[in-house]
Amino acid sequence: MSSKFAAPKGVSEYLPPRSVIFDYICRGLRIPALAAGYELIELPIFEDTELFTRGVGTSTDVVSKEMYTFEDRAGRSLTLRPEGTASVIRAVIEHGLDRGALPVKLFYQGPFFRAERPQAGRYRQFYQFGIEAIGSDDPYLDAEVISIAYHGYRKLGLKDFELQITSLGDSESRFTHRRDLDSLISRLDLDEETSQRAQKNPLRLFDDKREEIRIAMSSAPLLLDYLSKESRENFDQVKAALDSLQIPYRVNPKMVRGLDYYTGTTFEFVHKGLGAQSAIGGGGRYDGLMEVLGGSKLSGIGFGLGIDRILLALEAEAKSGQSLPGELRYVDLYVIGLGDKARSKCFTLVDSLRKEGFVVEQNFGNRAIKGAMKAADKSGARFTIVLGDRELQSESVGLKEMSTGAVTSVRLDALAKVLAEKSSGLKKI
RNA sequence: GUGGGCGUAGCUCAGCUGGUAGAGCACCCGGUUGUGGUCCGGGAUGUCGCGGGUUCAAUCCCCGUCGCUCACCCCA
Numbered sequence: 001m002s003s004k005f006a007a008p009k010g011v012s013e014y015l016p017p018r019s020v021i022f023d024y025i026c027r028g029l030r031i032p033a034l035a036a037g038y039e040l041i042e043l044p045i046f047e048d049t050e051l052f053t054r055g056v057g058t059s060t061d062v063v064s065k066e067m068y069t070f071e072d073r074a075g076r077s078l079t080l081r082p083e084g085t086a087s088v089i090r091a092v093i094e095h096g097l098d099r100g101a102l103p104v105k106l107f108y109q110g111p112f113f114r115a116e117r118p119q120a121g122r123y124r125q126f127y128q129f130g131i132e133a134i135g136s137d138d139p140y141l142d143a144e145v146i147s148i149a150y151h152g153y154r155k156l157g158l159k160d161f162e163l164q165i166t167s168l169g170d171s172e173s174r175f176t177h178r179r180d181l182d183s184l185i186s187r188l189d190l191d192e193e194t195s196q197r198a199q200k201n202p203l204r205l206f207d208d209k210r211e212e213i214r215i216a217m218s219s220a221p222l223l224l225d226y227l228s229k230e231s232r233e234n235f236d237q238v239k240a241a242l243d244s245l246q247i248p249y250r251v252n253p254k255m256v257r258g259l260d261y262y263t264g265t266t267f268e269f270v271h272k273g274l275g276a277q278s279a280i281g282g283g284g285r286y287d288g289l290m291e292v293l294g295g296s297k298l299s300g301i302g303f304g305l306g307i308d309r310i311l312l313a314l315e316a317e318a319k320s321g322q323s324l325p326g327e328l329r330y331v332d333l334y335v336i337g338l339g340d341k342a343r344s345k346c347f348t349l350v351d352s353l354r355k356e357g358f359v360v361e362q363n364f365g366n367r368a369i370k371g372a373m374k375a376a377d378k379s380g381a382r383f384t385i386v387l388g389d390r391e392l393q394s395e396s397v398g399l400k401e402m403s404t405g406a407v408t409s410v411r412l413d414a415l416a417k418v419l420a421e422k423s424s425g426l427k428k429i
Numbered sequence: 430g431u432g433g434g435c436g437u438a439g440c441u442c443a444g445c446u447g448g449u450a451g452a453g454c455a456c457c458c459g460g461u462u463g464u465g466g467u468c469c470g471g472g473a474u475g476u477c478g479c480g481g482g483u484u485c486a487a488u489c490c491c492c493g494u495c496g497c498u499c500a501c502c503c504c505a
Contacts, residue, residue, distance in 0.1 A: 006496080061503050065430085083505090112505080117430080119499060128505060197502085209501075258504050268505095279505060306505030338463065369463045377465035388463065400464070407464070 010118030011125040012308050022127075025156055025310050026109055029129040032151040033107040036144060038131050041106040043087040049077040055086030055293055057260035059200040066114040080113035083259065085286070085302055086293070088132045093295035102135030102298075109307075121277035121309045130283075132302035134290065139234050142265045142285060143241030145301050149269060149281055150247050152305065158271070160317055161280060164252040165238070165267040166224060168284070169231040174263075177226035178202060188216050206254040217254075224253040231264070238265050263287040265301065271309070273316030280313055281305035332358040333419075334381035336372040338388030346387050349397075349412075356416060377402065383422070385415075 007013055014022045049069050056063050068080040081087055088106055091097070097104045109129040118124060131148060133141055146163070153161060168174060181202045190198065194213070197204050205217055227235065242249055249267075257266050266284030274280070283303025290298045333353060337346030343366060350362045361379050363372040369386070376384040386398035397415060400407045410418050 009496085066503080114504075116503070117501090118497095119501095122504065126505060130505095193502085204503085207503085276500065277504070281505065304505060309505060336464085370461080370465080371457090373463095373465040375465085384464080386464065390463080398464080402465070405465080 008124070010116075010123050012123040012127070014311075018311065021311055021314060022307065025307050025314070026127075026129065028156045029152040029305060029307075029310075030107060030109070031155055032148045033131050036105070036148055038105040038107045038133075038148075041088060041091060041108050043081070043084065043091060043108055043110070045111065046078045046080050047087055047090065049079040051086050051090055051293070052079055052082060055089065055261065055289060056083060060258060060260050062114060062258065066116050068113045068115055082112060082114045084108055084110075084112065084128060084130045084304055085132060085259075085261070085289070085300075088130075088302070089134070089289055089293050089295065089300070092134055093290065093293060098135055098290075098296060098298055103133040103141060103300075104135055105131070105133045107131040119277065120275045121306075121312055123308055127307035128304040129307060130302060130304040132300055134300035135298045137264075137285075137287075137299040139237035139265075140241055142238045142301055143245070145283065145303060146238075146242060146249075146267055147245055147247055149283070149303050149305060153269065153280070153310070156310065156314065158280075158310070158313055158317065160273055161269050161271045161313065163247065163249040163267060163269055164255050165242075165249050165265065166251060166253050166255045167227060167231060167235040167238075167265050168223060168263050169227040169235075170263065170287075173227045173231050174223065177221060177223045180221045180226075184220050201256075201260065203256045207256045222253040224251070235265065257282060257284060261286040261289045261292075264299075267303070269305075271313040271316070273319075274309060274312055277309065279306070280309045330359055331361050331379045331381040333360045333383050333385060334376035334379050335360060335362045335385045336369065336376065336387070337363065337366075338369060338386070340366075342387045342389060342392050345392065346385075349385075349387070353416075353419075356419075358419065383419075 049067070052067065053063050058064060062082050067082055070078055072078055088108065092104055092106075097106075107130065110127065111125050112128055113125055115124060116122060129152075131145065133145055146165070150163060169177075185195075185198050185202055185205065194205070194208070203223070205213060206220070208214065208217070239249075239251075252268075255266065255268055257268070262284040264285035264287065266282070268282035269280050270278045271280045272278070281303055283301070285299060285301040287299045290296060290300065335346050335350050335353070337343035346362060350360050353360045361381065363375060367375070369388075373384065382402060384400045384402060386400065391397050391409075394409075394411075395413070396409050396411045398407050399410045399415075399418065
């Protein structure tokens, strides 16, 4: 019970059979990205701390209190990556990827780290799948990026989620809006902590869950009403493009994104079955980020999808009737050898069957057949092959179809052919 | 950082107003000398999170502590 070691607080671990679903999610999400010509980028897990303080912004909670920062032996300050976009942009600039065809289209996946208090769907080590498209401000690109996330979720079989979108407009739009919003907030009677938060980013108050704040904010000016003509037209084009793909969305002018680099189109996917941390993914456009990080003045857009939360969402939907997608485990054949000679024969037989592409497990430990059959049953194998002294004599095997229990004797030299005949239903890998 | 809930078998949990522990599932063995699932019989496993206090006696009450969990803040 009280084992000496436990995983560090708040990290997500995935063991079988859940790990199979985790893998299924990772593979599923990248399909729409690959279909749109995005390419994999593998990034470091830690980066120069300054990349995040400058890229994500010191006013964000992520940077100000949630980073795992440490010094290496040469005294450099490094930080476990709390998000992916800054790293992608850094790599694009460092390697001059933006000097080729634009937009640069990349996807990534892996662990991220934030030193927060863990709760349902929020971990200190969590996993994201993300894409970034850099070097175009075409509203169709906004819609494409959103559609890739949307189709990813659908590919996995997710249903009970909502896409929310809004636009943060250009800097003039935000400037005039903020002036009006600040003047409203300054008239509110806020506690110290809240007013400090409001100073950093007044939009955050739209997200506050306290009743009195929500009432006070209900009359607050909405950024969406302050968009310049150009920004508004751009947002309308994004919406029209989504409409043309029949991707449902809800415009949520009070949506708040946590990272300060967002401009223009921003969006979030929210799942109903999740509890307090309901966002299963989100993203948006970032006009100034490339420049802030020392690159050229290119606009980009991307998203990050929370794999941990998608897994929770799939489980939540499974609970309410849907079955979990995909086969959790698949085995074609289970091979049992009885006795030393037969086991030696089986060991090579298993190897050759795998080379033919079958998923094959074998029995270990020279168990009695009863226990071995039990293990075969548990493996989920569709067929079990039994080979003992009798079969060795006749150069055959016993082939048992597990669903019916029928056993047939098959000559060894005909085994591959017989299995091939039966394998119309077998899933070779 | 703040607040609530919970720590009993590998897992999920029960344990009435204090008398040193149980169920289901899983696991192992047998009923079936070479054939799984169902059924029947048998079996192993716990420092009752840790430390202290009250008491003749604490899994149960009190205090502390650690851990988990949910929520706030914030976010994927």
